Amino acid sequence: MEVTGAQALVRSLESQGVDVVFGLPGGAILPAYDPIRSSSLRHILVRHEQGAGHAAEGYAWATGRVGVCIATSGPGATNLVTALADAYMDSVPIVAITGQVPTAMIGTDAFQESDITGITSPVTKHNELVTDPARIPAAIAEAFHIASTGRPGPVLVDLPKDILQAQTTWSWPPSMDLPGYKIPGAPEGSLIEQAARALREARRPVLYVGGGVVKSDSAPAVRELAELARTPVTTTLMARGAFPDSHPLALGMPGMHGAYAAVAALQECDLIVALGARFDDRVTGQLASFAPKAKVVHVDIDPAEIGKNRRPDVAIVGDLRTVLTDLVTAMRAEIDANGAPDTASWVTLTDGWKRSYPLRYSQEAGGPLKPQHVVERLSALTGGDAIVVAGVGQHQMHAAQHYRFTKPRSWINSGGAGTMGFAVPAAMGAQIGRPGELVVAIDGDGCFQMTGQELATCAIEGLPIKVLIFNNGFLGMVRQWQELFYEERYSEVHLGTAIPDYVKLAEAYGCVGLRCDNAGDVDSVLEKALSVSDVPAVVDFRTHDAEGVFPMVPAGHANDDIVLGPEFTAAEQQAATRKEVI
């Protein structure tokens, strides 16, 4: 059947099962927007292409399906770059479609030309400039295959205008031509047995659960393994929700702003079982002194992560869901043959740490509003049932620390890249992917102002996301570092709380705008926001500007140098440093 390249593109997306795309048209991509009108695709018209990229990410995080964004050539395409880099760092499966100037004009510095495949090569899993309209179906099919299999990631397909306009023959499915694309097969059984033996023999084991557990939908298997092996579990920033925070074996989040028990358990353990985690510097602190007594079992689908930062004793490359199923079976056999693991005294010790050094803050009645209090109340009012979205900074850490997560895919944030402005558009994408569920963006005032204009998109689309702005008038995390490491010399971090007026701004965007500046009103304001069902509700929480995020391991320091923060006495800090239980 004869079609244009543009029609082939739209049919390919439909055939691929895409229901929604986030985009903004322009000159070079114009031909694609004509067949979109009569297609089954729901197109969400964003206000900035970065919003389309993050929305595609939010959709992918929330649903596990591939998110799709579309932009035109030149600046349209370059505006996607931050979102692509973000998706690359956090292994989020998205496909970006960009228009390109006609093939004959490529290289001539034509209007709105940019070498987007060159620009995005370091921040995409793969990209391709399509120069033959007959290849469009295969290019799209390959893009979805690459984005969603193995270690997921972003893929960009660049389509010159003349290729979109050219006539071609439509057929589906296309045959994919990816001779160099390798997805690891099943690992050797003996490695699984080694891992099970190590886990049974360990006296102080920890499951170090990373984002791979969420992406492979293997949270139930992690829980089974943890309970079987009686092993405490720490969930990284990428894995919050992969193991319920209420579980007795849950240690919370590790790392720079991790819970003391999680950080200390990794330092003191004799075995780390890393599951879809990558020993990121924000988790390990100073690498040389990280978990000095631990043997390491490292399971990851990306062979390049094995041994990149920490050399494992048992390296297992493979799909986590398969590996975990096998590992649970092997663990049962191991226990049947040799008895249950003896971790009782270790669990008692880590329980003691949880009790002695919890996440602590103080909300005085009538005192300044603490961001932790807002998160805690949100958690209570939603029963841990919301999909929580954050950008990067203090608000992100407070949300990750204090929200009591109950299930996977209920936490979405910018982990590796640390992208300001991620939350609002990602919440938009999550809400579209999971309509009818409660999506709450927790955002900083600095972050919000980078992409807040997507409120317009959300209002017009009738998306009832909640946006809780923790407005402390500062680039809070930078301020905290200046306070701690630059002797309180605050340089260019003050934004002010009053401009813009977030309530008026929300109303101007057709949203409900609310304000809350004291702890006593938090519940009623949150309830009011949660009751809005047709447009976004934005709450301007005037939070305490001097509130820091603690615990904290200063950058580059050993995790043993963890600072509990101002809520703990010197004696407690001293005992914590010596890893005593008070």
Add this chain to the structure above:
Amino acid sequence: MRTHTLSVLVENKPGVLAHVAGLFSRRAFNITALSVGPTSDPKVSRMTIVVDGDSTPVDQVHKQLEKLVRVLKVTELEPEEAIERELALIKVRVNPDLRAELLDVATSFRASVVDLNPDTIVLEAVCSPGRLDALLTQLARHGTCELVRTGMIAISRGGETITDDMDSAPPELALTH
């Protein structure tokens, strides 16, 4: 400097060299030489990449290259199990008094004269990078005025080939002896 030699088969498609080069710069890998050429299969090119093993984790280079979608195969060639060659063209200033000596040096390194002028000659040398360095040292005192090297290429000794364990190796790739 400890160098490692990687032989890399890649799809012969636009942008592949940029992907590979981009990987090296993004990951701060140091390479000392890179050469690319066609293979017996027009759809496949072969790169030989020499990596500085002192400053660069070679295992990471190998694994990260494997992850590139257009990369078909990566093999590390151990120096003792490989034949390594590099081609150099060397323009040398000729001092009439030392002309015979210069030609002697060339002969002993099996370098041939490919261009002859009253003041200069151009030598063509094909040898291992180490031997080439030795030749250049010898020529330096004559006054080397221009040098171009191809970067090393290498192939394994013995009957094994780079495509031996490739499941989907196109038949054209199999060498005919």
